[in-house]
Amino acid sequence: MRHIAIVGSGPAGYYTAEAAVKKWGEDALIDVYDKLPVPFGLIRTGVAPDHQSIKAVSRRYEKTAIGDTVRFAGNVTVGEDITVEELTSLYDAVVLATGAPRDRQLDIDGAGSRNVIGSAAFVGWYNGHPEFAQLDPDLSGKHAVVVGMGNVALDVARILSKSQHEFAGSDIVAHALEALRESNIETISILGRRGPHQIMMTPKELGELLHLDRASPHVDNADLPPLEDDAFLEPGVRKSVTLLRDFAAIPENIHGEKPIAIEFDFFANPKAIVSEGGKVAGVEVERTKVEAGRAVGTGETYSVPADLVVTCIGYRTSPLKGVPFDERAGCFANDEGRILPGLYCVGWAKRGPSGTIGTNRPDGYSVIDIVDQDIGGGSRKRGREGFDELAQTRGLEIVTFRDWQKIEEAEIAAARKGAPREKFVDIDSMIAARGA
Structure with missing residues (x-):
């Protein structure tokens, strides 16, 4: 069994998760982390609101997100709630797909x-x-x-x-x-x-x-x-x-x-x-x-x-403690996606803010090929099980993809006439909506 952590749930993150599922099927458990309780990164918060046809690509990511192989773990800030070092101790590979939010x-x-x-x-x-x-x-x-x-x-x-x-x-x-x-x-x-x-x-x-x-x-x-x-x-x-x-x-x-x-x-x-x-x-x-x-x-x-x-x-990508950073390029220092043993990057976090949303697909597949070369059949690392124990001891309130679907339902219900949704704009409201 291979245990893979992907940090960031935007296009780069979900294309990487999709590639991992196609590469290993049920022989991998993939956890996608995001500091927000809602997924899809710049699809939700970067693409212009009047470009709904572009936002529709998120439906593709849903096919990857639904099921037991890939788990969305929202409301988890890597670098604060859990360190990169802790993630690499738990997972065979950690892929940083954090984009360039600064x-x-x-x-x-x-x-x-x-x-x-x-x-x-x-x-x-x-x-x-x-x-x-x-x-x-x-x-x-x-x-x-x-x-x-x-x-x-x-x-x-x-x-x-x-x-x-x-x-x-x-x-x-x-x-x-x-x-x-x-x-x-x-x-x-x-x-x-x-x-x-x-x-x-x-x-x-x-x-x-x-x-x-x-x-x-x-x-x-x-x-x-x-x-x-x-x-x-x-x-x-x-x-x-x-x-x-x-x-x-x-x-x-x-x-x-x-x-x-x-x-x-x-x-x-x-x-x-x-x-x-x-x-x-x-x-x-x-x-x-x-x-x-x-x-x-x-x-x-x-x-x-x-x-x-x-x-x-x-x-620019936001630096993370302990992760080499290329100040000139504004992204993580890497060699074709490799940063350090067990640590990788993809998308804008790898190459800087260039290309389109679709550019992230071959990028995600490429990094999974590299991970496959590096980790082989996986290891005895604890992956998801180990993270869940750590999250419980730290009192982390994880938001799952099913929770997100409830949040989305509430946003759709609150939409003004003609709009697809009315987004929650604060984290407390998002978390509260999952219990509605």
Whole structure:
């Protein structure tokens, strides 16, 4: 019998569990740990609430989670309730699938001003993550700045600009929906250090901006490279740049019909946050040029007004005591998923915040192949039985997958009209709902 612990119940964690089941069948017991009482990681708290089709992948994970071979053990914080060292003493293999839940910091003067918010916190706020539900961003001003040129920046800009009825069918939480209803934002500036040809936004997400009821995307023609240069781009990037050209061609009278402008500001490197009374009032920006794919400052500076700044510049894995960490990459130090004997990593915890949800599937299968090479038929370690004894002595309140199903039932029952659920946004309420 093989005893496997997976820390993290997001896509990387459940794809790894799926791979383990296919590799060993009933010759393994797999425990999936999560610090929250609810599973699925960024599917629940990271994917935009108006992208329900993406969230549907969780149904695949349910097939893995239901049964005796794989057990969800929620409400267990590895590093506090139990150490990594203790887990490796109990299990033949421990796979860290903790993702990258921390924001990469914007390291400029004034970044600590009020209403300068990282995307992990802001996205967690409108998705109901318990750590960020009380964030309460100030949306009373007219100008928002979003720093970054990836899909997360697009998500933030889109959520800030949508009308109430456009959230029909989404699972945005009630406190965010109410705050957005009262929002006074009129301009959303998206700042990117490089140009359109280096954009990381994908065509599907960019295209959504053309269909917003009250917002219109703006691109300055002067920022666009010669049309013939597009021929050298990868097909996906070329489609995105074509959409940017479409945005630049929107007539001014069409822009005037919509009260919110989403302005793409390319070749713009934030240099400082300007604050008044400790609260953000603007962003000082240096104009750049692209040389050999890198943004190089020109010395020309200008100011962008900002009552809210959301930084979408990447994520980092949270370090764990005793686990080697690669500070530069922002993930665990590893060799193809191996960290230390008996300790592995997968997904963003292994490679940093790159790829799509689907990228985690081959990653999970690959790490299980490596684990299989390393542990063979398993050992005499106690695994689940040993953890349960330890949990009892420490008074840990474990939430199982069946408990989660009761929590989900309660969220569905509480949903506003047209919404799939109303999420609980604090851990006590989640735990209480399992007994309802």
